[in-house]
Each structure stands twice: as structure tokens, then as C-alpha cells.
Amino acid sequence: MTTAALVLLAAVLAGPAPAVLARATAVRRAPRAALVLWQAVALAAVLAALGAGLSLATVPALPPVLVGLALVVTLTVLGRLLLSGHLVGTRVRALRRRHREMVDLLASEDAGVRVLEHAAPMVYCVPAVTGSRVVVTAGARERLEASELAAVLAHERAHLRARHDLVVEAFTVLHDAFPRFVTSRAALAEVRLLVEVLADRAARRRLGPAPLVRALAALVGASVPPAAMAAGGGDHPGEVAARMALLRDERPHRVLAAGLYAAAAGVLVLPTVFVAVPWLLTVV
Structure with missing residues (x-):
């Protein structure tokens, strides 16, 4: 029964859960809570998959062939996650290191930019544990007004402070590990959007929505180096229209946020209480 x-x-x-959640665009109005819910769904899915194999392997009097099969499935899930994490992490960090070296060689520095x-x-921005970079081109300086440039720089610095790159990287690991068997593409796309919305909110708190909206319109679709994070959308310009609409919505949406946090807690806690605990009691 537990298995x-x-x-x-x-x-x-x-x-089904990621597919439904990706279509529920209203949750973007509470982006921090929505991001917590996405993380809870992803973590609970992984734990449930691993727990299913382990619980089957501990069923009394189960034929050894089925026990072996359960362990193989569990180790396969775990192995794919670990391998994907290693490959994604190695690739992303190598790209960022090379780009930082290029920027340091070719760019001048002005007030930390x-x-x-x-x-x-x-x-x-090019995130890193130490030595992150915020990069502006001469073309952006010419096109953006002072307030617009300040807004987009605040956006990039918000990414670096919150380490949004690590959240995106975690969902990239899931997507690369199980691209065909889970709805990881929708999850990755939505998480990318939500971290941009969070950075937009940080910039809006400092300078208001208007300068950032104008800056996004000027930068939309601009190319972005691999493994960098950009306010203009980069390879995902379709996000920008949704972000502009969310920028203009300055209501707090506390009830929505509370509901999303409660749902995230339920996704993690309820399966543990009603499924995992009874199984653990039988094992002990």
C-alpha cells in the first residue's frame, strides 16, 4: 500500500501537478511563494520516487528479483540526479569562469560595473560564489536613460544577492536528468520567469515600475552569454510581456501568498505524515 x-x-x-501549476499564471502575482511551491513539488517528487523503490525493497517475503529491481530503479533515479548535477554544475561554472576572464580582459570598470x-x-550578470560580475555594454548605456539603467542594474544585483542562479540550476539538473518522463521543461521555464519577477520586484522597490518597464522594452530579446542572467530575457523574450504586466501590479496579494505557502507545506508534510511515517513504523 505504501509503495x-x-x-x-x-x-x-x-x-500533472507541474503542468497544472504552469498554467496557473495567477500565482505569479506572489512570486516568492510560487517559487517555494515549485521547489516543494520538485523535492517531494524526488523523495517519493526514491521512497517508492526503498519501500518496495523492504516488503517482507518479496521475491529477490523484485527486491533487486526496486533497488535498481532507486539507484537509477539517484544516479541520474547525481550525474546530471555534476554535468550541469561543471558546465555552468566553466562557462561563467571563461566569461569572467574575458570580461576582465576586455572591459573597463565603472562603479563596480x-x-x-x-x-x-x-x-x-555572471553569478559566482566570489567575484560575480555585472556587465553593461556601451550600446545599453547609449540607449537607456539614467533611471532605466539604474533600474536594470538593481535587477541584476538582486539576482546576485539572492543567488537565483542556484534555483535555476537545480531545476536545470532535474530537466536534464529526466527530460522525457517528467514535466521538467514547464517547471524550468516557470522557475526562470519567477526569479526574473523577483528581481523585477527588488528593482521596483528602489525606483518604481516605470523605469524598469521602459528598460525591459529597450532590452527585450538582446542576446545573452551562456550561463549569464539578463533582465532583457535573452533566449526567452516571451517572458518580458508577462513581467511588464506583473510590474504594474503593486498589490501585496498576501492571501494568495499564504495559500501558496500552505500548499508548499502540504506537499512536503502531508505525504510524510500519511505515507512515509506508517512505512517507517513497519520497518522499525
């Missing part, structure tokens, strides 16, 4: 419940839970959290002599209007 079946965990398998069902993992299947729902890996497929690296300025590249490039005609294309780009503003982006």
Missing part, C-alpha cells in the same frame, strides 16, 4: 501510494504521489508530482565596448544593448 503504491508513493508511486502515485511521484507520478502526480512529476507530471564592467563596461564592454559593444554596440548591442546588453545588461547581464
Whole structure:
């Protein structure tokens, strides 16, 4: 019974739940709570998948072949996650390290910002544990007014303070580990949008919505170096229209946020209480 419940839970959290949540665009109005819910769904799906295999392997009098199969499935899930984490982390950090070295070589520094002599209007950040970079091109400086540039720089610095890159990286690991068997593409796309919305909110608190809206319109679709984070959307310009609409909505949405936090807690706590605890009691 426990195994079946965990398998069902993992299947729902890996497929229908992300698909439904991705279509529920209203939750973006409370982006921090929505991001917590996405993280809870992803974590609970992984734990349920691993728990299903382990619970099957501990069923008394189960044929050794089925026990071995359960362990193989569990180790396969865990192995794919670990391998994907290693590959994604190695790739992303190598790209960022090379780009930081290029920026340090070619760009000048102005008030903590690296300025590249490039005609294309780009503003982006290159995250790192130490030595993050915020980069502005000469083209962006020419196109943006002072308030617009200040707003987009506040956006990029918000990414670096909150380490939004780590959240996106975690969902990239899930997407690369299980691209065909879970709704990881929708999850990754929505998480990318939500971290941009959170950075937009940080910039709006400092300078109001108007300068950032104008800056986004000027930078939309601008190319972005691999593994960088950019306010203009980069390879995902379709996000920008949604972000502009959310920027103009300055209501707090406390009830929505409370509901999303409660849902996140339920996703993590209820399966543990009603599924995992009874199984643990039988094992002990």
C-alpha cells in the first residue's frame, strides 16, 4: 500500500501537478511563494520516487528479483540526479569562469560595473560564489536613460544577492536528468520567469515600475552569454510581456501568498505524515 501510494504521489508530482501549476499564471502575482511551491513539488517528487523503490525493497517475503529491481530503479533515479548535477554544475561554472576572464580582459570598470565596448544593448550578470560580475555594454548605456539603467542594474544585483542562479540550476539538473518522463521543461521555464519577477520586484522597490518597464522594452530579446542572467530575457523574450504586466501590479496579494505557502507545506508534510511515517513504523 505504501509503495503504491508513493508511486502515485511521484507520478502526480512529476507530471500533472507541474503542468497544472504552469498554467496557473495567477500565482505569479506572489512570486516568492510560487517559487517555494515549485521547489516543494520538485523535492517531494524526488523523495517519493526514491521512497517508492526503498519501500518496495523492504516488503517482507518479496521475491529477490523484485527486491533487486526496486533497488535498481532507486539507484537509477539517484544516479541520474547525481550525474546530471555534476554535468550541469561543471558546465555552468566553466562557462561563467571563461566569461569572467574575458570580461576582465576586455572591459573597463565603472562603479563596480564592467563596461564592454559593444554596440548591442546588453545588461547581464555572471553569478559566482566570489567575484560575480555585472556587465553593461556601451550600446545599453547609449540607449537607456539614467533611471532605466539604474533600474536594470538593481535587477541584476538582486539576482546576485539572492543567488537565483542556484534555483535555476537545480531545476536545470532535474530537466536534464529526466527530460522525457517528467514535466521538467514547464517547471524550468516557470522557475526562470519567477526569479526574473523577483528581481523585477527588488528593482521596483528602489525606483518604481516605470523605469524598469521602459528598460525591459529597450532590452527585450538582446542576446545573452551562456550561463549569464539578463533582465532583457535573452533566449526567452516571451517572458518580458508577462513581467511588464506583473510590474504594474503593486498589490501585496498576501492571501494568495499564504495559500501558496500552505500548499508548499502540504506537499512536503502531508505525504510524510500519511505515507512515509506508517512505512517507517513497519520497518522499525
